[in-house]
Amino acid sequence: MEVLYKSTRSGQEPVSASIAILKGLTEDGGLFVPDHIPALDKSLKELSVMSYQEIAYEVMKLYLTDFTEEELKSCIARAYDKKFDTDIIAPRTEAEGVFFLELFHGATIAFKDMALSILPHLLTASAKKNHIQNEIVILTATSGDTGKAALAGFAGVEGTRIVVFYPKNGVSPIQEKQMVTQKGDNTFVVGIHGNFDDAQTGVKKIFSDRRLAAEMAKQGFQFSSANSINIGRLVPQIVYYVYAYARLLAEGKIKEGQRINVVVPTGNFGNILAAFYARNMGLPIGRLVCASNENKVLYDFFRTGVYDRNREFVLTSSPSMDILISSNLERLIYHMAGDDPEQNARLMAALSGQGRYEITEQMRAGLQDFYGGYATEAETADTIRRIYGSCGYVIDTHTAVAASVYGKYARETGDRTPAIIASTASPFKFTRSVMNAIDHKYDSMTDFELVDELSRIANVAVPAAIEEIRSAPVLHDNICEVDEMPDMVKRFLKL
Numbered sequence: 001m002e003v004l005y006k007s008t009r010s011g012q013e014p015v016s017a018s019i020a021i022l023k024g025l026t027e028d029g030g031l032f033v034p035d036h037i038p039a040l041d042k043s044l045k046e047l048s049v050m051s052y053q054e055i056a057y058e059v060m061k062l063y064l065t066d067f068t069e070e071e072l073k074s075c076i077a078r079a080y081d082k083k084f085d086t087d088i089i090a091p092r093t094e095a096e097g098v099f100f101l102e103l104f105h106g107a108t109i110a111f112k113d114m115a116l117s118i119l120p121h122l123l124t125a126s127a128k129k130n131h132i133q134n135e136i137v138i139l140t141a142t143s144g145d146t147g148k149a150a151l152a153g154f155a156g157v158e159g160t161r162i163v164v165f166y167p168k169n170g171v172s173p174i175q176e177k178q179m180v181t182q183k184g185d186n187t188f189v190v191g192i193h194g195n196f197d198d199a200q201t202g203v204k205k206i207f208s209d210r211r212l213a214a215e216m217a218k219q220g221f222q223f224s225s226a227n228s229i230n231i232g233r234l235v236p237q238i239v240y241y242v243y244a245y246a247r248l249l250a251e252g253k254i255k256e257g258q259r260i261n262v263v264v265p266t267g268n269f270g271n272i273l274a275a276f277y278a279r280n281m282g283l284p285i286g287r288l289v290c291a292s293n294e295n296k297v298l299y300d301f302f303r304t305g306v307y308d309r310n311r312e313f314v315l316t317s318s319p320s321m322d323i324l325i326s327s328n329l330e331r332l333i334y335h336m337a338g339d340d341p342e343q344n345a346r347l348m349a350a351l352s353g354q355g356r357y358e359i360t361e362q363m364r365a366g367l368q369d370f371y372g373g374y375a376t377e378a379e380t381a382d383t384i385r386r387i388y389g390s391c392g393y394v395i396d397t398h399t400a401v402a403a404s405v406y407g408k409y410a411r412e413t414g415d416r417t418p419a420i421i422a423s424t425a426s427p428f429k430f431t432r433s434v435m436n437a438i439d440h441k442y443d444s445m446t447d448f449e450l451v452d453e454l455s456r457i458a459n460v461a462v463p464a465a466i467e468e469i470r471s472a473p474v475l476h477d478n479i480c481e482v483d484e485m486p487d488m489v490k491r492f493l494k495l
C-alpha cells in the first residue's frame, strides 16, 4: 500500500516519498510524516536469517513506496558497503547484562553515518525520478558530527555538491580536523566567526533567499538539506532496530515475539523516533527509554507534559545532545494529537512564541511507553569508569548517558526485560572526556597520545577515521563572517 507524506502543521496536499526527501521541510514550516505507519510484512523468524542490507530493503520498501525495487536495492548496496569496518554493519557488545548496539562503525564513527551514507543516494534517485536536471547543492550547518558525516556521504556523489558551515571556535579539534581534511571536488567547508546558532540562522536565510535561488536555477543548481528532519534520514534509522531484534532472535538471546526495551541517548529526537516507528510496525519493543544529559528538557516533558525551552543551555561532555529544541519531537506530538495538524500547529506556535507548550491529559496518556531520564556529568563519567572496570569495555560519553539512565530505570521499575542501548559514537571521537572519566592522570596527554592510550587500554584498534586525520593535509581553510555566508556559496558555485 502506498505511503504518502503529510505535513505536521496543515492539511496541505500529501506528496510521494521522493518529493518529501527532495524538499526536506514542508512549505508550511512543518515536517513530513507518513499518512500511516506500515506493518512489517515479513515474520520475525524470516527476518532473523537476513543480512543488514536485506532487512534495510524489507523496512525501507514499506515507506519509500514510489521507489522501484532496483532503485532501493542499488541505494542500499552503495551505502552499506566497505565504508563500514564490519560486514554486519551494526554489531552488538554485551556488558553488565545489557546489549550495546554499536552504530558507529561507518566512515565518521558516529551513528549519523547510518542514515547519511544512504541519504545522498536516495536524494539523487529522487531527483532522477522527478526529472530534476539541476545539480543538488546541500547546505548544512553543523556543531560537529553531522557536518563530517554529511561530507563523507556526499563526497564524490555525482549530481551533488555540499557546503558545510561550522562555528570556527565551537567544535572539538578532532571534529574540525575531520572536516577540513575532507577530500572531494564537490565538497566545501567554511568556518564562520559565530556560534552554531549563527551558522544555522545563516543557512536558513540562504535557503529563503529568492534572488539567489533564481540565480542558482539559471546556472542549473538547487538547494536541498541533509538535516535530521529529512524523512530520508529517519527511515534508514528504523532498520537497525529491526536488525538488532532479528540478530538477538537468530542467536537465541530472545524468543520470537519476546519484548525488548530500547534505550536511546537523545538530542534532536530522531533516533528514538525511529524506534517508536519500529514499534508501531509490529516490532516487539516494550519501553522506549529516552536518555538526556543535563539539558533535560525531554525528561521534564515526559514527567510533566510541559515542554519548556526557557532555561540555561548547558555545555556537556556529550555535545551532540546539547540541544533545547528537539525538532523531531514534533512528529511524536502530531501522532499523539491523533494525527491532527491543527492541534500540533498551535503547540508549535506556542513553542516559537513563548518557548513553551503543554500537552493535554489525553495526549499524555499516549506517552506511557516512553520513560524519560537524565544523567549528570558526574554520573556519565562514573558510568564510563564503572563499565570499563567491570568489563574492560570503553563507551563514549553519549552512550554513557544512556547506560546511566538505563541503570536508574532498572532500579526504579525492577523491569528485567532484555534491553538494547543505542551506542551512538565511538569513544575515539570523544577521547579526552572518556579518558578523563577513566583516570585523571590522562589530563596532560595530547589528543593523539590519548587516542593511542585508549587503543591500548580498550584493546581496540584505532579506527581508520582517526588514523586518516593524524597526518592528512588541510584542504579547506575558508573562514568568513556570518553575513558573508551567501558570498561563500556563490564563490563555490562560481555564480
Ligand SMILES: *Cc1c(COP(=O)(O)O)cnc(C)c1O
Residues within 6 Å of the ligand: 110, 111, 112, 145, 228, 265, 266, 267, 268, 269, 270, 271, 272, 320, 321, 398, 424, 425
Ligand atoms: C546526533 C547524536 C545523538 C542524538 O541523536 P538524535 O537523533 O538527535 O536524538 C546522540 N549521540 C551522538 C553521538 C550523536 O551524534
